[in-house]
Amino acid sequence: MCLAIPGCILSTTGDDFSRSARVDFGGVIREVNLAFTPEAHIGDYILVHVGIAIATIDEEEAARVLAALASLNELAAESS
Amino acid sequence: MKHVDEYRAAETVASLADAIARATTQPWIIMEICGGQTHAIMRYGLDQILPKEITLIHGPGCPVCVTPDAYIDKALEIAATPGVIFCSFGDMLRVPGSQGDLLGVKARGGDVRIVYSPLDAVEIARSNPSREVVFFAIGFETTAPANAMAAYTAKREGLCNFSLLVSQVLVPPAMEALLSAPDTRVQGFLAAGHVCTVMGTEAYGPIAMRFDLPIVVTGFEPVDILAGVLACVRALEEGLHDVLNMYGRTVKSQGNAAARALIDEVFEVTEREWRGLGVLPASGLALRSTYAAFDAEARFGPARDIRAAPSPCISGEILRGVCSPLECAAFGASCTPDHPLGVTMVSSEGACAAYYRYRDPTDEVGVVFVHE
Numbered sequence: 001m002c003l004a005i006p007g008c009i010l011s012t013t014g015d016d017f018s019r020s021a022r023v024d025f026g027g028v029i030r031e032v033n034l035a036f037t038p039e040a041h042i043g044d045y046i047l048v049h050v051g052i053a054i055a056t057i058d059e060e061e062a063a064r065v066l067a068a069l070a071s072l073n074e075l076a077a078e079s080s
Numbered sequence: 081m082k083h084v085d086e087y088r089a090a091e092t093v094a095s096l097a098d099a100i101a102r103a104t105t106q107p108w109i110i111m112e113i114c115g116g117q118t119h120a121i122m123r124y125g126l127d128q129i130l131p132k133e134i135t136l137i138h139g140p141g142c143p144v145c146v147t148p149d150a151y152i153d154k155a156l157e158i159a160a161t162p163g164v165i166f167c168s169f170g171d172m173l174r175v176p177g178s179q180g181d182l183l184g185v186k187a188r189g190g191d192v193r194i195v196y197s198p199l200d201a202v203e204i205a206r207s208n209p210s211r212e213v214v215f216f217a218i219g220f221e222t223t224a225p226a227n228a229m230a231a232y233t234a235k236r237e238g239l240c241n242f243s244l245l246v247s248q249v250l251v252p253p254a255m256e257a258l259l260s261a262p263d264t265r266v267q268g269f270l271a272a273g274h275v276c277t278v279m280g281t282e283a284y285g286p287i288a289m290r291f292d293l294p295i296v297v298t299g300f301e302p303v304d305i306l307a308g309v310l311a312c313v314r315a316l317e318e319g320l321h322d323v324l325n326m327y328g329r330t331v332k333s334q335g336n337a338a339a340r341a342l343i344d345e346v347f348e349v350t351e352r353e354w355r356g357l358g359v360l361p362a363s364g365l366a367l368r369s370t371y372a373a374f375d376a377e378a379r380f381g382p383a384r385d386i387r388a389a390p391s392p393c394i395s396g397e398i399l400r401g402v403c404s405p406l407e408c409a410a411f412g413a414s415c416t417p418d419h420p421l422g423v424t425m426v427s428s429e430g431a432c433a434a435y436y437r438y439r440d441p442t443d444e445v446g447v448v449f450v451h452e
């Protein structure tokens with residue numbers, strides 16, 4: 001029910017509460033409302049729940065966590 | 081798909097499982113609040129790659145499951161009213177009320193429609209001006225912005241034929257209720273990532289402090305969940321009662337400001353009944369008086385509790401995390417997804433449905449990774 005999935009903005013149209021985007025979810029394109037993510041632009045990844053974007057994915061933070069996970073993988077490889 | 085695949089990588093899953101095993105020196109019981117996480121844990125067999133000291137118990141985080149009978153019965157009554165188009169998320173259609181379910185109303189000729197978004201229900205109201213269109217606005221904080229936008233849009237456009245049957249609940253008060261129960265087993269929480277995406281993490285500090293336990297915000301992919309378990313185990317081992325955010329790519333401490341502002345414009349905090357937990361103060365949202373014209377309960381009468389017939393279903397205990405689905409005598413026997421006796425078997429996010437789908441109760445070892 002709280003399912004939300006990331007997708008990439010292809011184009012945007014409208015403004016304020018009617019601002020919306022065509023969003024690519026791994027090949028499936030859907031229309032998404034952008035009222036709550038005024039900062040999101042073409043090329044950004046947004047998190048979408050029931051047709052509405054609830055967050056713009058923070059790429060820096062994602063990269064930071066993935067780097068930490070990569071060093072965990074290295075650690076595991078060394079100790080095995 | 082970026083922001084999905086990297087969180088399903090088998091290598092990372094394995095090294096996280098390893099790190100959790102190394103961090104664990106004693107038994108710990110961790111509850112994941114969100115039904116979406118319960119589903120992912122079962123689907124990927126994550127509980128089975130954890131050290132045996134770590135027990136994951138499943139929380140009340142399935143909005144379909146916690147919606148009380150009174151609202152299911154009200155939905156059935158409204159949906160059966162001539163002239164009404166009743167719109168709902170698909171999961172609600174098979175939830176049994178005291179007089180059948182919405183699917184039954186539809187089979188008897190009621191105009192019950194499954195919508196993907198509350199905004200689709202608004203669109204149905206626009207294109208059917210002579211019909212009453214009612215949307216079943218259930219959900220946690222995650223869904224509150226969309227439900228608020230439906231009400232806001234209807235008001236702005238003066239859509240007099242649209243209303244919402246609101247059973248909207250808030251997670252932090254339910255966590256407090258679970259922790260206050262004398263039989264609670266919870267020692268650490270995995271908080272619901274998308275609830276926090278909307279609302280932020282500020283509400284959890286006082287809970288962690290008061291009940292002296294760690295609360296870790298996590299996402300929904302296997303790597304997210306295991307990273308959350310690792311952070312939670314490390315905090316438990318060190319005796320910390322912090323709020324940790326392991327889902328920073330979407331969760332900020334203040335949440336989504338624009339979404340919170342609209343929720344606040346449309347809804348006010350109120351007491352709500354939760355299946356399994358009873359009536360909890362300040363645990364839900366109701367339409368503000370400025371939106372009373374869009375309240376289905378004002379239009380069709382208030383939801384009232386009709387005493388249901390006795391049932392073998394222990395979904396209340398399951399939603400509180402005090403019983404496992406395997407402890408229910410009906411599980412897999414008289415209760416299956418095709419013939420569900422209770423909500424936790426109906427909803428794909430309910431613990432009973434997740435166990436039924438992904439776990440063979442006769443198989444002690446189980447499957448480590450289940451692929452579709």
Ligand code: SF4
Nearest residue numbers: 393394408415422432
């Ligand atoms: S298995 Fe069915 S009857 Fe038993 S608790 Fe779950 S939903 Fe209720």
